[in-house]
Structure formats: structure tokens, C-alpha cells
Amino acid sequence: MKLFNITFILAFISVLGLNAQQMPAEKQSEAVSIVGATAHIGNGEVIEKSLIIFEDGKITKVSDASAAASQAKGMIINAEGKHVYPGFIAPNASLGLVEIDAVKATDDEDEIGEMLPHIRSLIAYNAESQVTETMRPNGVLMGQIAPRGGFISGTSSIVQFDAWNWEDAAIKTDDGLHINWPNSVRRGRWWMGEDPGVKPSKEYQDEINKLKSFFAEAKAYLAGDQKDNNLPYLAMKDVFNKNKTVYIHVDGEKEMLDVIAFKKDENLDNLVLVGAYDALNITDQLKENNIPVLTGRPHSLPNQDGDDYDLPYKLAAELTKKGVLVGIEGSGDMERMNSRNLPFYAGTAVAFGLDKEEALKLITSNTAKILGIDDFAGTLEEGKDATLFISEGDALDMRTNKLTDAFIQGRKISLETRQTKLWKRYMQKYERQEASK
Structure with missing residues (x-):
């Protein structure tokens, strides 16, 4: 045996x-x-x-x-x-964190818990991922490796795709904190006898208050003697010192306006919206508050019945035309495999009226500026x-x-x-x- x-x-x-x-x-x-x-x-x-x-x-x-x-x-x-x-640079990617979706032992993209600012995606990054390797023949040579799950998911880091290990791969460590903003609406839970239609979420404001409370508690802790070595609170230091960008994953118009209010309340200079599906409705507010956007995958269906059929396809192009700093990210179903299509996401913006060199910026210089690596990439x-x-x-x-x-x-x-x-x-x-x- x-x-x-x-x-x-x-x-x-x-x-x-x-x-x-x-x-x-x-x-x-x-x-x-x-x-x-x-x-x-x-x-x-x-x-x-x-x-x-x-x-x-x-x-x-x-x-x-x-x-x-x-x-x-x-x-x-x-x-x-x-x-x-x-x-090309792939932001908000989970490359190297999951190899085979159906094999749990290869899945290390999230952790148990809600408030996880101390979780670092970088140390879970597998530089020898065969999925990551397939990015290179399409010109995708760098990526921001971001965690998933939780209310505060943790921190991302930026890597290049030719390395023995995560230490060799890293070109900017712990660049940003990722927050999943709650939804103001939800669908009824039919299994609990609720109407299956869309309705306002009763928990929405409570969830925002929970996030605000965490920020307040972290500030109070950092202002104190810090004797108990609270890792989640300690991890917020670079956020408050403005050394770390805050990436908020959010789609709805109301939610994005609430994020802008949260930015002002918490004095967050470096904040980026990720997804930002309804961003065309608030372009003036985005420009006024100097908020860049990483738009979601263009090759998607509209989220709502009343949306333009081609809204996901033209979103990056239209935001760019209105003066918003835009990059493209590709999270969603089969996101790791589809990340190699990043250049063709930018090509879709060309098909919807954006100049070809402007579209190129969506996956090169714009993304580098948003990620804070434009001094060398x-x-x-x-x-x-x-x-x-x-x-x-x-x-x-x-x-x-x-x-x-x-x-x-x-x-x-x-x-x-x-x-x-x-x-x-x-x-x-x-x-x-x-x-x-």
C-alpha cells in the first residue's frame, strides 16, 4: 500500500x-x-x-x-x-487566487467574516497559475489582485505576470482597501413567503451605519494606546493616512450618491468606484468630487428591464466622453478566464464611438493612474x-x-x-x- x-x-x-x-x-x-x-x-x-x-x-x-x-x-x-x-493592466482581478472553481482547495479568494481590512490578497497569489499565464498572449501583463467576499474584503496588490512567487511578482503591495457597498433594494425571498419582486431593503441604512461605526472605532483605537493589537483596526491606519486607496464596489445610483457622502464624511481623498453601472446618471458629481471609475465588464447584459440594451457596451465610452477618468475591470462569471479579453473590452468602446487611442488608455495609462502606478507603468x-x-x-x-x-x-x-x-x-x-x- x-x-x-x-x-x-x-x-x-x-x-x-x-x-x-x-x-x-x-x-x-x-x-x-x-x-x-x-x-x-x-x-x-x-x-x-x-x-x-x-x-x-x-x-x-x-x-x-x-x-x-x-x-x-x-x-x-x-x-x-x-x-x-x-x-495591459487588469484591475480588480482575482487571477492567481482561484485555479479551478470546482476544486475548493484551489480557491483562496475570500475569508470568513465581514470586516477584514487586514486580509492581504497578495500572500495567497499563486504566481504559477496556468490561468494567469493565458493572459500574456493577449498583452495583459499586469494585474491588481483583489480579494472577494465580506463587507470589507481586504487589501489588493499589483503584480506582474512573470514570477516565481508572490514576492517576486509584486510591483505595488497593499495598494487599496476593497469595500462591498450594500444594496438599497433587494428581491423578495420566495422561500420565506415574500413577494419575489424588487423592494427597498430594510437593512440598507443599518449596514451603512455598521460600516461607519467600524471606521469610527478604528479611528478611536488608533488614537489610543493600541495594547490589544487589534489587526483589523491597525490595518485601517494607511487608509486614514491617505496612503491607501479605497475601492468601493457599487452599482446603483442611490448607492453611489451615498458613497460620495461617505467619502466626504470620512475625508477619503483617494476613492475609486468599481462597477458603477449607473454612473452615467451622476457624472457631474463624479467629476466634482474627483472620483475615477473602473467600469464593469462590457460584454454583459443590462441589469434592469428599462435600461438601454447596449448600456454595458457603451458605458466606458460615454463616461470618458463626459470627462470621467475611466478604466475597465472584468469581474463576474468566469472572471479569471475572461480577463484575457481585456483588450477586446477596450475595443468594444471603440465600436461605440471612442477614439482608438482613447480606448487604449482604458487599459493602460488611465488604469495606471487609478491604481497609482503611473510613475512606472x-x-x-x-x-x-x-x-x-x-x-x-x-x-x-x-x-x-x-x-x-x-x-x-x-x-x-x-x-x-x-x-x-x-x-x-x-x-x-x-x-x-x-x-x-
Whole structure:
């Protein structure tokens, strides 16, 4: 029996080894020059024939190739006819926290309890997730890993997708606190004999008061002697010191107005709305209070019967046109697998009237500003991390988003995944069938 167990364990480890993530790339050892590509800077600027040089993981030159081609050095990549982009950023993602939804042992996205500001998603992040690996062939090279569940879910951190472990992956730790705002309405619980229709929630104000009480108790605790080492209260220190952004997950118009009032009452300078389904109704208030928005997944159905049929599709575009700082997040059903569609979410904004370079900002510079990493990420500019990729065509169009090269902090990463291996395998099958006819 013991021999059988040992054999089984060895076989299991062998299978894991065969299916493990690609080995993280070696540190950049020489300068890299990308010559001739159309450079989409990420701030609205485009350089038709560009020269981009990066050394030691940092971009050192971005210019017109026709005027500076002789300055190319190190490994030269001829990218004429191709496009180069800054790496796309997936905010409010649970990548690396769950591998297989149906296997509970691989699910570490939430914890038991309501007020959990001390829970850190970063230490649960699995840098070797095969799901996370599938983001890279579409240009999604960074993500904000956020917890789920509870009233206060915990803190998120921002990672890059080429690492041995969470320590190596982290590029900004504990960037923000995530709060799930209560709903002012709820559906009747038919199993308790209630009318199944939508009705005002009697618990709504009580739940807001509970959140306010927690904030007040945390402030009082931090102002005292703190002898009992209360971890949830201690975790609120950076929120009150304005060193941590508060991300409030909320959709309804009334709820968002209550969030704005809460922001003022608690003197929260750095606050972001996540989801914000009804945000078009309060754009003036959002701009007045300098509140950015991470809109929900565009490829969704309307929430309510009276909504425009295309509201989710056009939300990011319309908010941008009205002057709100907008990024796109992709939480919801099968969110981890669908996160690789981030560039096509931005492409949907183009289909609904947004300029292509403005749409690119939704997943690059805008998101970097919202997450507080725009000093080193989000655009192709000198001094920033060389986290970028080369595509054969328009990266916001699924027909032409075909990466040939990708780099994270200057390291040339592999674009192979289980999915690309399967694609190549079955392409060979059909090619053989065609050849045999």
C-alpha cells in the first residue's frame, strides 16, 4: 500500500511538472531596440515609425526611427509593419487566487467574516497559475489582485505576470482597501413567503451605519494606546493616512450618491468606484468630487428591464466622453478566464464611438493612474518599466491581436501556454487533413 501511495504521488508530481507554467524569464542582459513599429504610447500619442530602446528593465529612448535609427543598439528587433503597446493592466482581478472553481482547495479568494481590512490578497497569489499565464498572449501583463467576499474584503496588490512567487511578482503591495457597498433594494425571498419582486431593503441604512461605526472605532483605537493589537483596526491606519486607496464596489445610483457622502464624511481623498453601472446618471458629481471609475465588464447584459440594451457596451465610452477618468475591470462569471479579453473590452468602446487611442488608455495609462502606478507603468515613456509587447496588428481587435514578442521589466517572456499548445496541435490535425485530400 505504501509503495502504491509513493508511486501515485510521484506520478502526480510528474503531471504537474509537465503542465507547469513557463519558467520565468532571465533578467535583461543587453539593450533591446525595437525599430520601425507603430508605437501606441498609451497617452493618446502615436509614433508611426518608432525607435524604442530599453536597458536594465527600463525604457531609455522613445523617438521617431527615421531621425534616430542609427542610435539603435544591442539586440535589434525589426518590427516594421507591426505595432508596439505598453502592457495591459487588469484591475480588480482575482487571477492567481482561484485555479479551478470546482476544486475548493484551489480557491483562496475570500475569508470568513465581514470586516477584514487586514486580509492581504497578495500572500495567497499563486504566481504559477496556468490561468494567469493565458493572459500574456493577449498583452495583459499586469494585474491588481483583489480579494472577494465580506463587507470589507481586504487589501489588493499589483503584480506582474512573470514570477516565481508572490514576492517576486509584486510591483505595488497593499495598494487599496476593497469595500462591498450594500444594496438599497433587494428581491423578495420566495422561500420565506415574500413577494419575489424588487423592494427597498430594510437593512440598507443599518449596514451603512455598521460600516461607519467600524471606521469610527478604528479611528478611536488608533488614537489610543493600541495594547490589544487589534489587526483589523491597525490595518485601517494607511487608509486614514491617505496612503491607501479605497475601492468601493457599487452599482446603483442611490448607492453611489451615498458613497460620495461617505467619502466626504470620512475625508477619503483617494476613492475609486468599481462597477458603477449607473454612473452615467451622476457624472457631474463624479467629476466634482474627483472620483475615477473602473467600469464593469462590457460584454454583459443590462441589469434592469428599462435600461438601454447596449448600456454595458457603451458605458466606458460615454463616461470618458463626459470627462470621467475611466478604466475597465472584468469581474463576474468566469472572471479569471475572461480577463484575457481585456483588450477586446477596450475595443468594444471603440465600436461605440471612442477614439482608438482613447480606448487604449482604458487599459493602460488611465488604469495606471487609478491604481497609482503611473510613475512606472501604463505608457511607453523614458524611465518607465519596459513592460510592453509587439503585435502583428491592432491589439484591441481579436482578429489582429497576435503577439510576436513580449517583455516584462525588460525580460523577454514566453507566450506559450496550454491553450497555445492545444491550438497548434489541432491546427496540425486540420492541416494534415487538408493535405491528404
